[in-house]
Structures are given as C-alpha cells and as structure tokens.
Amino acid sequence: MHLLLEIPVFFLVVLYSYLEALVKLFIPVKEKCVSGQIVLITGSGHGFGRATAYEFARCQCKLVLWDINKNGVEETAEECRRLGVTAHAFVVDCSKKEDIYSAAEKVRKEIGDVDILMNNAGVISPTDVLSTEDQAIQKMFEVNILAHYWTAKAFLPTMMKNNHGHIITVASAGGHIVAPFLVAYCSSKFAAVGLHRALTEELSALKKDGVKTSCICPMFINSDFVKNPSSRLMPPLEPEEVASQAMKGILTNESMIFIPRFLKVSVMLDRFLPTRGAKALWKLNKLKFDFTIGYKDKEN
Numbered sequence: 001m002h003l004l005l006e007i008p009v010f011f012l013v014v015l016y017s018y019l020e021a022l023v024k025l026f027i028p029v030k031e032k033c034v035s036g037q038i039v040l041i042t043g044s045g046h047g048f049g050r051a052t053a054y055e056f057a058r059c060q061c062k063l064v065l066w067d068i069n070k071n072g073v074e075e076t077a078e079e080c081r082r083l084g085v086t087a088h089a090f091v092v093d094c095s096k097k098e099d100i101y102s103a104a105e106k107v108r109k110e111i112g113d114v115d116i117l118m119n120n121a122g123v124i125s126p127t128d129v130l131s132t133e134d135q136a137i138q139k140m141f142e143v144n145i146l147a148h149y150w151t152a153k154a155f156l157p158t159m160m161k162n163n164h165g166h167i168i169t170v171a172s173a174g175g176h177i178v179a180p181f182l183v184a185y186c187s188s189k190f191a192a193v194g195l196h197r198a199l200t201e202e203l204s205a206l207k208k209d210g211v212k213t214s215c216i217c218p219m220f221i222n223s224d225f226v227k228n229p230s231s232r233l234m235p236p237l238e239p240e241e242v243a244s245q246a247m248k249g250i251l252t253n254e255s256m257i258f259i260p261r262f263l264k265v266s267v268m269l270d271r272f273l274p275t276r277g278a279k280a281l282w283k284l285n286k287l288k289f290d291f292t293i294g295y296k297d298k299e300n
C-alpha cells in the first residue's frame with residue numbers, strides 16, 4: 001500500500017483502539033477459565049507470590065511453587081491444598097541456572113507441562129550504587145531478570161508447540177520510573193519490562209498468539225520486601241489486594257498491568273512532562289522507604 005493511503009489507515013486504527021478501550025470501560029471483559037491448568041510461581045513462599053498462588057488455587061489450578069525458602073513455600077502449598085487443589089513445593093534458588101533447569105526437568109517429568117509461568121521471585125538492596133556489594137548487584141540481575149530467561153527456555157517450547165500458555169513477568173513500578181538508592185534494582189526491572197515487551201512482539205511475529213504474556217507492575221506492596229514504604233499518591237497495598245487486581249488482568253490477557261491503576265497515569269506523566277515538571281510531580285508524591293548510604297566523600 002502507498003504510504004499516503006497507509007497514514008489514514010493508521011489514524012483509523014488509533015481511533016478504533018480508543019473506541020474499543022472506551023467500550024471496554026463499561027462492558028466488563030469476560031475472564032478466561034484456567035481451572036485444571038498447571039501454574040508455576042517462583043518466589044511463592046511469601047508476599048505477592050504467595051497471595052497470587054491462593055488466587056490460582058481458588059480458580060482450581062494445579063500449583064507448582066518454587067522458592068528458596070523451604071518453610072515459606074511449604075506453608076503456601078499447605079494452604080493451597082486446604083483450598084482444595086494439588087500443590088507441589090520445590091526449593092529452588094532462582095539465582096542459579098542449573099537449579100532452575102534441574103527443577104524444571106523434574107516438574108515436566110513428575111507433574112506435566114506448565115500452562116502458566118509466573119516469574120515473581122525478586123530481590124532488592126536499597127543503598128547507594130557505590131556501596132552496593134558486587135554480589136548484591138549480581139544477585140539482583142540473576143533473580144530479577146536472568147532467571148526469567150532460564151524458566152522461559154525450560155517451559156516456553158511446549159507452550160509454543162501447543163500454541164497455548166501464559167508467561168507472566170512480575171516487574172515493578174521501578175521498571176518504568178526510577179528512584180535513587182535503587183539503581184541496580186530499577187535497571188533489573190527495566191530489563192524485565194523490556195523482556196516482556198520484546199517477547200510479546202516475538203511471539204506475535206512467530207504467530208504464536210495462543211501464548212499470552214502479561215507484565216505486572218505494582219507500586220509498593222506491604223510485604224516487608226521494601227521497609228517502611230510510603231507514597232502520597234499511591235499508598236502501599238496489601239499483597240492480597242495486589243494479587244486480586246493482578247488476577248483480573250491476567251485472566252483477561254491484559255499485557256501491561258499497573259497496580260494501582262493510577263500508576264499508569266504517573267508513568268505517562270513522567271514521560272510526557274518536561275524534566276522540571278516531572279521532578280515537581282515526584283516531590284508531590286513524597287516517595288519514602290528505608291535505605292542506607294555507605295558512600296562518603298574521600299579525602300584524596
């Protein structure tokens with residue numbers, strides 16, 4: 001088609017998507033049924049991962065729960081069984097590729113093909129960049145992003161073969177907007193958002209439209225992950241509340257899920273406002289959390 005013809009087509013598509021979004025505001029989208037599906041959640045021994053495991057258990061899913069914390073993940077599994085579903089707990093260190101590959105092999109052999117993969121395990125180290133231990137920087141990248149590659153390599157092939165499945169990337173508000181004293185954390189979460197977006201395009205290019213992708217970007221969660229978080233415009237939410245909002249997005253195949261929804265507006269403003277304006281918005285929001293500063297100006 002000639003470019004001059006394609007431009008009006010482009011505007012029509014944009015108009016159509018706005019109208020579609022408007023209609024969807026009033027007509028709730030039907031949630032998909034995931035009953036009986038195998039759901040694997042990493043880092044499900046505590047916090048948001050655990051709360052999401054309970055949500056999937058209420059949908060009658062079979063759960064495969066991974067965490068480095070044995071007691072935590074076994075407790076989650078126990079509660080899922082109490083909710084009436086089968087749940088398998090595995091102790092897996094997601095910072096270790098070999099651990100992930102061998103656990104994945106076990107899951108495939110003993111339980112079956114994973115339908116829904118949720119990469120949720122995450123670590124954080126709130127301190128200035130120069131005082132962040134090399135080890136801690138490496139760990140944040142291993143758990144918060146590299147692990148997503150190893151689990152995808154393990155479970156995506158079957159999903160693609162069957163053109164069925166769902167990959168859920170738990171990123172963060174910090175994958176779109178940044179904060180001081182979270183440099184390595186934010187950059188690892190930006191990478192997770194990038195992985196989600198590029199993978200989504202790649203699956204579409206390969207015509208694997210049956211494999212869905214969702215990226216979950218919460219603001220602060222009261223899970224003790226970040227200590228004493230506060231934000232004026234988006235106060236911290238309980239893990240259960242975040243899980244319930246995330247679930248609605250997952251079951252309607254939403255691609256980018258901001259929690260709370262207002263976060264989307266602040267992300268857009270952050271991009272759109274002039275630098276000074278964006279800074280003023282930040283000031284207004286009064287973001288706070290505990291961090292340490294180890295950096296000192298040296299004499300020489």
Ligand SMILES: NC(=O)c1ccc[n+]([C@@H]2O[C@H](COP(=O)([O-])OP(=O)(O)OC[C@H]3O[C@@H](n4cnc5c(N)ncnc54)[C@H](O)[C@@H]3O)[C@@H](O)[C@H]2O)c1
Binds near residue numbers: 044172
């Ligand atoms: N808490 C927040 O304010 C917040 C905000 C946005 C995004 N997130 C993201 O949500 C996800 C869950 O965080 P949360 O708030 O529930 O934290 P959490 O600390 O309550 O839970 C994280 C879980 O991951 C597990 N884990 C840590 N390292 C692991 C490893 N190497 N291998 C396997 N498991 C490991 C922990 O044992 C824990 O059970 C993380 O990816 C986090 O970055 C959290």
Ligand SMILES: *[C@@H]1O[C@H](CO)[C@@H](O)[C@H](O)[C@H]1NC(C)=O
Binds near residue numbers: 251
């Ligand atoms: C979500 O994706 C599944 C699998 O492709 C599909 O069956 C379902 O209809 C979709 N639901 C929505 C609301 O798009």
